[in-house]
Structures are given as structure tokens and as C-alpha cells.
Amino acid sequence: MIENFPFYLSLIVVILFLVMLANKIKVAYPVVLVLAGLGISFIPGVPILHIQPELLFIIFLPPLLYEAAWAISWKELWRWRRIIASFAFVVVFLTAMSVAFVANYFIPGFSLALGFLLGGIISPPDAVSAGAILKFVKVPKRFSSILEGESLLNDASSLIIFRFAMIAVATGQFIWYEATLNFGWMLIGGVGIGLLIAFIFMKAHKYLPTDSNIDIVLTLIAPYIMYMAAEEVHSSGVLAVVSGGLFLSYYRHHFLSSRSRIRGSSVWESLCFVLNGIVFLLIGLDLPEITEGLEGVSISAAIGYGVLITAVIIIARIISAYGAVIITLIARNFITVADSRHPGYRVPIVLGWSGMRGVVSLAAALSIPLHLDNGELFPQRNLILFITFVVILLTLLIQGLTLPFLIRKIHLNDPDQVVPEEETVILIRRQLAEKALEHLYTKYSEVLKEQPALQQLARKWEDNKQMTTDITMAEECKVVYIEILSEQRAWLINRNKEEATLNEEIIRNQLRYLDLEEERLRYI
Known part of the structure; x- marks a missing residue:
């Protein structure tokens, strides 16, 4: 051998x-x-x-x-x-x-x-x-x-x-x-x-x-x-x-x-x-x-x-x-x-x-x-x-x-794909941003007033309806952001359960995106 x-x-x-x-x-x-x-x-x-x-x-x-x-x-x-x-x-x-x-x-x-x-x-x-x-x-x-x-x-x-x-x-x-x-x-x-x-x-x-x-x-x-x-x-x-x-x-x-x-x-x-x-x-x-x-x-x-x-x-x-x-x-x-x-x-x-x-x-x-x-x-x-x-x-x-x-x-047709996949991805990302803003304004409105980094996050979610680019964060902000990511993750999982014809690959890609966002926090 x-x-x-x-x-x-x-x-x-x-x-x-x-x-x-x-x-x-x-x-x-x-x-x-x-x-x-x-x-x-x-x-x-x-x-x-x-x-x-x-x-x-x-x-x-x-x-x-x-x-x-x-x-x-x-x-x-x-x-x-x-x-x-x-x-x-x-x-x-x-x-x-x-x-x-x-x-x-x-x-x-x-x-x-x-x-x-x-x-x-x-x-x-x-x-x-x-x-x-x-x-x-x-x-x-x-x-x-x-x-x-x-x-x-x-x-x-x-x-x-x-x-x-x-x-x-x-x-x-x-x-x-x-x-x-x-x-x-x-x-x-x-x-x-x-x-x-x-x-x-x-x-x-x-x-x-x-x-x-x-x-x-x-x-x-x-x-x-x-x-x-x-x-x-x-x-x-x-x-x-x-x-x-x-x-x-x-x-x-x-x-x-x-x-x-x-x-x-x-x-x-x-x-x-x-x-x-x-x-x-x-x-x-x-x-x-x-x-x-x-x-x-x-x-x-x-x-x-x-x-x-x-x-x-x-x-x-x-x-x-x-x-x-x-x-x-x-x-x-x-x-x-x-x-x-x-x-x-x-x-x-x-x-x-x-x-x-x-x-x-x-x-x-x-x-x-x-x-x-x-x-x-x-x-x-x-x-x-x-x-x-x-x-x-x-x-x-x-x-x-x-x-x-x-x-x-x-030429197999996909009867489940009523909406083009690209549009579904855009919609999911926008809804993720809305979910993040809802959680931020509801639970951390006071912290939001005191933390410029969170305010910048909120502005980007409001303006672009998508996840943010690199921002230097204090530890307190990171804790809030991780909690928001957890909320988004839970929302994606529930959305996947509730909508039978939604392509789970889209959801999994977004979950992976959230995982990468959470991992990114270790280096900013």
C-alpha cells in the first residue's frame, strides 16, 4: 500500500x-x-x-x-x-x-x-x-x-x-x-x-x-x-x-x-x-x-x-x-x-x-x-x-x-417560477431591509439616537433597501446588528416555510449572505 x-x-x-x-x-x-x-x-x-x-x-x-x-x-x-x-x-x-x-x-x-x-x-x-x-x-x-x-x-x-x-x-x-x-x-x-x-x-x-x-x-x-x-x-x-x-x-x-x-x-x-x-x-x-x-x-x-x-x-x-x-x-x-x-x-x-x-x-x-x-x-x-x-x-x-x-x-418550463428569480431576490432583500428597520426603530430607538454607526445603517437601509458596506462599529453596535441579523434570519426561515412555491435556493443564498455579514463583524 x-x-x-x-x-x-x-x-x-x-x-x-x-x-x-x-x-x-x-x-x-x-x-x-x-x-x-x-x-x-x-x-x-x-x-x-x-x-x-x-x-x-x-x-x-x-x-x-x-x-x-x-x-x-x-x-x-x-x-x-x-x-x-x-x-x-x-x-x-x-x-x-x-x-x-x-x-x-x-x-x-x-x-x-x-x-x-x-x-x-x-x-x-x-x-x-x-x-x-x-x-x-x-x-x-x-x-x-x-x-x-x-x-x-x-x-x-x-x-x-x-x-x-x-x-x-x-x-x-x-x-x-x-x-x-x-x-x-x-x-x-x-x-x-x-x-x-x-x-x-x-x-x-x-x-x-x-x-x-x-x-x-x-x-x-x-x-x-x-x-x-x-x-x-x-x-x-x-x-x-x-x-x-x-x-x-x-x-x-x-x-x-x-x-x-x-x-x-x-x-x-x-x-x-x-x-x-x-x-x-x-x-x-x-x-x-x-x-x-x-x-x-x-x-x-x-x-x-x-x-x-x-x-x-x-x-x-x-x-x-x-x-x-x-x-x-x-x-x-x-x-x-x-x-x-x-x-x-x-x-x-x-x-x-x-x-x-x-x-x-x-x-x-x-x-x-x-x-x-x-x-x-x-x-x-x-x-x-x-x-x-x-x-x-x-x-x-x-x-x-x-x-x-x-x-x-x-425546453422544460418552470411552472413554479411565476416571478423571475432576479425580481424575487430584489424583493427578498428589500423586505429584509424593512424587517431590520422595523426591529431597529421598535426596540432600539434610543440607542439609534446616540450611535452614528447605527444611524448610517438605518439611512442605507432606508435609501437602498439592501445590506450595508463596511462600517466601523462599537461593540454595542455589533451586538445590536447581530440581533437584527438573527431577526432577519428567523424571518427568512419562516417565509420559506409559509410559501410553498418559493425557491428555497434563494432563501439559502440570503441566509448565507447573513452568515457572511455576521462573520464580517469580526473584522470591523
Whole structure:
């Protein structure tokens, strides 16, 4: 391991240059990284990487899921909960079932249990790939929210299918009532453990004498503790991390200081950037190990099976997307849905085409043991690994490269954006200024008469309806200003809760602006 350290270090540098190249040519960086890893793997003398599944599940997966849970909007997640849940659970199961029957029928030696095992591995789309692609095109907020929400939950559902299929392959039987009980415990136990540990961490942040460095370190270890605690009691570590991350994200302004939020955001953004880069490069680099173990079937036949399974999961997702629309149109006659308007053919086709596979599929495939409990070789393990690699590669290349073109060609409209975003930002800033002036005149009218700095602030808010530039302040003024910022922050959070269609990204940008204002007070 230590002798290859310079090689691993050089990979980080390669990742940085490849991501810059991807941004330059406007291609999603996961696509470039996978292709680059594939190319590097053919260079003579390059060490063959033996990726341990525990490395991906324990080291990479918890922080990536945790960061995604912090980034997503709980309001949007709840608003689109039905379609997100249907894609994260129902569509994943239908995809796995489709793969199971097709693999059982077309691939020699593939039992139905092995088919479900393969289906559980490749059924969850990868959020990082979709997010990287959506950077280059403008899509409605509801569309990105659905993709982000689905990606948070589908990893858990696919890994549950994978775990049950592993038991069926190993034992040769499937006891439905035991599976039902285990499924319930994985869901309830995972969510419960995640929320409990998140609550403990929240109290630690709030009541212990932490500073920004300690706060950041606590956020770094939280997802690992959630994941390992849940897995230790055989519940879902993925759901534990997701539920705990959503809980802490929702209450972040109640227990983290502005400095911790600002610095923590930068740390997490850099960390996940590196982790994602390493993972996608490793996917390409792992090809020699995968093909090396391919025995009993030719490379051309294995590629054909991979292409077939890729077509199945793409078609199944597109059909499911249109099915979700039909069900929503029927359900609106009986229950209140998030949006009862007909979305047309455009949204389902784009949603169905946004199904690139990635790190979770690779980690699940690699975690298949070499031998069964009775000592026999695990059936079709190497072929499952190869098919998984082909599916990841093809979905990243075919869907990843064509998705931006498809979105531009279709021209998705945003029905939630009644007012242009720029006007909404201006309005929010003006209302923030009004809120600040109201608090200042109501509570600090006497102090205002005695403090020129506060008077200048008031004049700027009155004249420009926006936040101020640098002003030298006395400590008493800083105390007042911080209190006003807290009032504005509380108003923004309440406004976000009260207005369902307001883009939360606008609110978050304004909250970050207030955090920066509060941080600026340390230096004036």
C-alpha cells in the first residue's frame, strides 16, 4: 500500500486536471473521470487496484450521503414526497424485478435470485452524475428536487433488495414473512437510529463549549457513527445517515454558529469533491481486475449481456416515469397532490433519461463474497461484476452525454417560477431591509439616537433597501446588528416555510449572505 502512495497522490492531481478539463468542455466530470480511469488502466506498469467494498461503503458512502442530505431542501422533499417515494422504492423494485426476469431468461446459468441480486445492484441511479450534468443546463427546481430526493432514498431500497437476494442465493429459499419483518426493521431501525444520533449531536453542538473547528469535526464523524451504529444492529445504515443528515440540516441555524456554517460548508464541499472524483476514477481503473476474473463466458458475450441489461433499466425507468404521471393524474381526483396540472410528455422523458449509475452499484457488486457459506464459489460473481461495470459505463456515456442536449431540445418550463428569480431576490432583500428597520426603530430607538454607526445603517437601509458596506462599529453596535441579523434570519426561515412555491435556493443564498455579514463583524 505504502509503495503505491505516490501513485495514489498523483491520481488526486489527475482528478483536479480532469475536472478542470470537464468544466472547460462542458461535460459532466464523472463521464470524463470514468473514461480517464479506463484509459489509465491500460498503461503498462500501472498498479492493478483491488478495491475493497468496505472501503467504498464505510469511507466513501456515509459522507457523500450526509452531504447530499444537508444540501437538499426538506421543504421540496416533503412537497414531492409521493413521486420521490415512488421512484425511490416502487421504481427501484420494478427495475430490479425487470432485470431479474430478463437475466433469468437470456443469461445462461442465471437463477431468478441471481437476477434480483443484479437488479438490486444496478437499480439505483447516481445523484452525483445527474447533479454534475445539471450544472450545465437550466431545469425547473422541482425537477432537480425530485432527482435529489430520489437519490437519497433509492440507495437504501436497492441495498435492501440486494441483501435479501444475497440471502436467497446463499440459502436457496426466500421466507416472505421473515423478509417482511427484516425489511420493516431496516426501515424503522435505520431512521430511528439516525434521528437519535442526530439529536445527540445537535445537543452536543448546542450545549458543549465548541468552536468552529470542533463543530466541523463533529459533522465529519457524525455520518460514520450513524452508519456503523445502524449496520451493527442489522438495520439500514444508508437510511440512518440520510434521516440524521436531514434532521441536522433542518435545524442547522439553531445550533451552529455562522462561522461554523460558513467554514463547514467549504470543508464539506472540498471533501465531497475529492471523494466523488476518486470514486469515479476508481470505477475506470477497476476494469482490469473485473475482466481478469471473467471465466466461462467470452468478453463479447458478457458485453452483450451488459448492453441488454442497460437497455432494460433505461426502458423500465422511462416507462415508470410515465406511469408515475398517469397515477398522479388519477390520484388527484381523490387526494391533494403537489401539482395537479398535466406535465405533458417532456418531464417524464427527461426524468426517465436521468438514470446514470455510479458508486453504490459498484460498491454493492464488489461486496459479493467469493465463496458461499458452504465453501462453494459464489455463482456468476465475476459476470455480475462485469455487467455492473458495463451498465455504469454505458449509462454515464449514453445518458450522461446526451442528457444536456435533450434538456435543451425539450425546453422544460418552470411552472413554479411565476416571478423571475432576479425580481424575487430584489424583493427578498428589500423586505429584509424593512424587517431590520422595523426591529431597529421598535426596540432600539434610543440607542439609534446616540450611535452614528447605527444611524448610517438605518439611512442605507432606508435609501437602498439592501445590506450595508463596511462600517466601523462599537461593540454595542455589533451586538445590536447581530440581533437584527438573527431577526432577519428567523424571518427568512419562516417565509420559506409559509410559501410553498418559493425557491428555497434563494432563501439559502440570503441566509448565507447573513452568515457572511455576521462573520464580517469580526473584522470591523
